[in-house]
Amino acid sequence: MFDKIAGRALVPVGIVVTGFLVVCFVLLYSAIKNVVIHDSIVQANNLAGIVLKSTRHAMLKSDRTVNNAIIQNIGEQEGVQHVRIFNKKGIVAFSAKGDEVHRQVDKKAEGCVVCHEKTVPVTTLGNMQKARTFKNGLGKEVLAITAPIYNEPECANAACHVHPVSQKILGTLDIGLSQEATLSSLASIRLQMILFSILTLVLTTAGVITLLKMIVLTPMQKLQEYTERSEQNSNVSHPTGLPYELDKIAKSYYFIRNKLTETERQSVKSTR
Amino acid sequence: MEQSENNEAVTLRNAACHTPASQRKDLLDEIKRLRRFSNRGLWALSLFLVVSTLAWRDFWFLPSPERIVAALGAPPTAMVISLVLVLYTFSAIILSLSRMMAGIRHRSSFCHVGYLCVFYLFYYFAEALPDNYWAVFGAGFTILCTESYRIWTFCNDKVTKKLEQLAFLERNGRLPNDDPGLFD
Numbered sequence: 005m006f007d008k009i010a011g012r013a014l015v016p017v018g019i020v021v022t023g024f025l026v027v028c029f030v031l032l033y034s035a036i037k038n039v040v041i042h043d044s045i046v047q048a049n050n051l052a053g054i055v056l057k058s059t060r061h062a063m064l065k066s067d068r069t070v071n072n073a074i075i076q077n078i079g080e081q082e083g084v085q086h087v088r089i090f091n092k093k094g095i096v097a098f099s100a101k102g103d104e105v106h107r108q109v110d111k112k113a114e115g116c117v118v119c120h121e122k123t124v125p126v127t128t129l130g131n132m133q134k135a136r137t138f139k140n141g142l143g144k145e146v147l148a149i150t151a152p153i154y155n156e157p158e159c160a161n162a163a164c165h166v167h168p169v170s171q172k173i174l175g176t177l178d179i180g181l182s183q184e185a186t187l188s189s190l191a192s193i194r195l196q197m198i199l200f201s202i203l204t205l206v207l208t209t210a211g212v213i214t215l216l217k218m219i220v221l222t223p224m225q226k227l228q229e230y231t232e233r234s235e236q237n238s239n240v241s242h243p244t245g246l247p248y249e250l251d252k253i254a255k256s257y258y259f260i261r262n263k264l265t266e267t268e269r270q271s272v273k274s275t276r
Numbered sequence: 277m278e279q280s281e282n283n284e285a286v287t288l289r290n291a292a293c294h295t296p297a298s299q300r301k302d303l304l305d306e307i308k309r310l311r312r313f314s315n316r317g318l319w320a321l322s323l324f325l326v327v328s329t330l331a332w333r334d335f336w337f338l339p340s341p342e343r344i345v346a347a348l349g350a351p352p353t354a355m356v357i358s359l360v361l362v363l364y365t366f367s368a369i370i371l372s373l374s375r376m377m378a379g380i381r382h383r384s385s386f387c388h389v390g391y392l393c394v395f396y397l398f399y400y401f402a403e404a405l406p407d408n409y410w411a412v413f414g415a416g417f418t419i420l421c422t423e424s425y426r427i428w429t430f431c432n433d434k435v436t437k438k439l440e441q442l443a444f445l446e447r448n449g450r451l452p453n454d455d456p457g458l459f460d
Contacts, residue, residue, distance in 0.1 A: 024418060027414045030410045
């Protein structure tokens with residue numbers, strides 16, 4: 005196979021095109037995945053901000069009923085896996101799941117450890133640091149945002165309950181969003197890219213094979229058949245419609261063959 | 277490299293002054309050397325597979341990326357590394373195909389394993405190895421397969437020519453010094 009022109013020409017082309025396509029596919033998919041995940045984290049952060057803004061007034065008034073209602077309603081929204089608000093001690097103050105309320109959370113647990121890793125907890129986090137992904141009990145991918153609830157002058161000066169000004173963080177909001185839609189979009193993008201890559205690969209290979217056969221292999225075969233036939237019959241005319249280089253070879257061969265036949269005839273005549 | 281090719285041709289021409297037995301021995305040695313050289317690409321590919329296995333296991337023997345970043349500073353972003361990887365793959369393939377076309381002898385396989393290893397390490401330091409592992413693996417496999425094929429076809433052609441020279445030597449008791457093509 006590697007001794008023939010087709011093998012020698014097609015093997016490197018096949019390796020190079022397939023390999024380069026795979027590299028570009030993986031890198032492009034990785035870049036797209038990063039952009040999609042980054043966007044979903046930004047959106048989840050915005051949603052966490054909206055939840056905090058929605059509960060702010062009820063918190064200022066220390067209205068637990070309204071706060072509970074807001075959290076319950078948000079928790080019922082499709083795609084929201086969990087919503088809970090922790091107080092400073094790590095106890096769940098509000099949750100969309102009633103059985104979680106008043107439960108203590110370990111500060112070393114995922115989502116808490118980001119800030120509580122060191123003896124002095126971190127009080128500010130970037131958008132990306134607030135996010136974490138994990139699989140919940142149902143095996144679904146969840147993107148969770150842990151947003152701190154900062155102490156503001158209105159909180160510290162409120163008449164209903166006292167938070168000293170020195171206390172920077174009053175608690176945290178933890179909201180988990182299903183990643184199902186994002187993962188399904190990524191799967192769809194991946195499938196489309198694989199299809200596109202396969203089509204490109206097939207088209208490139210088919211194009212190379214067709215051109216090679218049309219421009220090189222078929223004329224070469226004609227030339228080979230011509231040389232083989234002219235060995236038996238010197239009156240065979242040289243093939244037409246060959247590419248320039250092969251046509252030159254065929255004409256030269258035809259010329260040499262004629263000369264040889266002529267010489268043979270003359271030598272036969274002279275021996276008679 | 278071309279200089280060494282010329283030197284080799286001169287050496288063989290000088291060898292033409294030697295006895296047929298020594299010329300025969302030289303040719304057989306050269307054929308043996310070319311056959312050994314033709315496996316160079318496969319050795320490089322095997323070494324790359326070993327490095328890829330280490331990368332697949334996330335370089336467990338290396339310090340964590342955080343420690344390395346703390347010591348050396350932040351690595352380039354995954355996007356920059358990926359761009360460089362695409363550029364490198366493209367250039368390496370073009371270079372290999374050009375060498376294949378020109379029939380130049382070049383021992384470049386093992387340096388590619390080094391470059392690819394650096395890509396694995398950079399992705400590891402940027403904590404982006406799981407997402408980009410297959411890209412580096414694909415790039416390495418493609419480049420090293422192309423290089424192996426180039427070296428293998430180059431050696432095969434040379435061995436065929438040497439065998440022709442050997443046959444000529446055994447028929448006529450001398451090397452075909454009137455055919456410059458046979459001294460390539």
